[in-house]
Amino acid sequence: MTNFLKLLKDGNKPSLTAAIVNTIIAILKAGAFFLTGNVAMFAEMMHSIGDAANQFFVYIGSALSKKAPTPKFPNGFGRLVNLVCLGAVIIVGILSYETILEGWHHIQHPAASTGVAITLTVLAISIILEFSVLYKAGKEVLHEAGVKGTLLSPLTTSFTHLNQAKPATKLVFMEDLVATSGGILAFVAVLISHFTGFLQAEGIASIMIGLMMFYVVGKVFLDNARGALGETDEQMLNHIAHIVSENPHVKDIQELEVVKEGEFLHVKLVAEIDPSLSFAKVDDIHDVLKDLIMSQQGVTDVIIAFDEDDGVREWTHHKDPRTILKTHD
Missing domain, CATH: 1.20.1510.10 (Cation efflux protein transmembrane domain)
Structure with missing residues (x-):
């Protein structure tokens, strides 16, 4: 009680x-x-x-x-x-x-x-x-x-x-x-x-x-x-894609899911990075991206994985300025 x-x-x-x-x-x-x-x-x-x-x-x-x-x-x-x-x-x-x-x-x-x-x-x-x-x-x-x-x-x-x-x-x-x-x-x-x-x-x-x-x-x-x-939050998905892509170490986004459950958002990200980076550097990138995504309004958990950059740019959704939100401090 x-x-x-x-x-x-x-x-x-x-x-x-x-x-x-x-x-x-x-x-x-x-x-x-x-x-x-x-x-x-x-x-x-x-x-x-x-x-x-x-x-x-x-x-x-x-x-x-x-x-x-x-x-x-x-x-x-x-x-x-x-x-x-x-x-x-x-x-x-x-x-x-x-x-x-x-x-x-x-x-x-x-x-x-x-x-x-x-x-x-x-x-x-x-x-x-x-x-x-x-x-x-x-x-x-x-x-x-x-x-x-x-x-x-x-x-x-x-x-x-x-x-x-x-x-x-x-x-x-x-x-x-x-x-x-x-x-x-x-x-x-x-x-x-x-x-x-x-x-x-x-x-x-x-x-x-x-x-x-x-x-x-x-x-x-x-x-x-x-x-x-479990609906995809399209606006937040494109916003997160935008802020993640601004990280100089992220070469491309292979997969991104932003699922809305009630008032909460669950994020799954697979980013492509330079394969020559050390494990310590990759761990630092992971922590930076996690803190950045978790600071967004409504996000309660995030799963981040990395893959080697294949040199082919595939993710372009975030380029539409109408879908980009203001960053929440």
């Missing part, structure tokens, strides 16, 4: 914050729904319940993924966060279906809801809270990508660096982006329904919110399925 609590301290903080906030929001929305019977509020309640459950699972998964390798699991637990995310999206998928079903039922059988003031107040509070979580998640995306930005960057630049974020942070950002958008959509639908009498607006909003939730399900599922299988 002590080890488990220590691991939880290293869990993904944005997912924990989002889970707590969404639990509070879900309770508020549930109360508002039971008082008013508003179908748009039902959709938002289901959305918040799904987000809260998801993010609690992701927080625990991200913490357990940092557990040290054991004799039984020598490769560590890095992929555990991907597996947890895959399980979490099943919950969101079920809630998405129920949300769409309820919206369709309301369109076919529209009914006026009561307590408009309560509904709008709860939705307004929820939008503000969801937006604050989205902003913090955007800041974390930029932090994990090693990018500094302006006050608005978490809401703008973060989109272009989303693929460099950790799986848990990416999930929180996407879910709260949809949650904030869904809250605004529900707010507008309630206003339209109340002031125009077009009661189907709430059902339409419910279906749209459900479809947005399904989009998150699909996107998160595909991202984490690749992570669970």
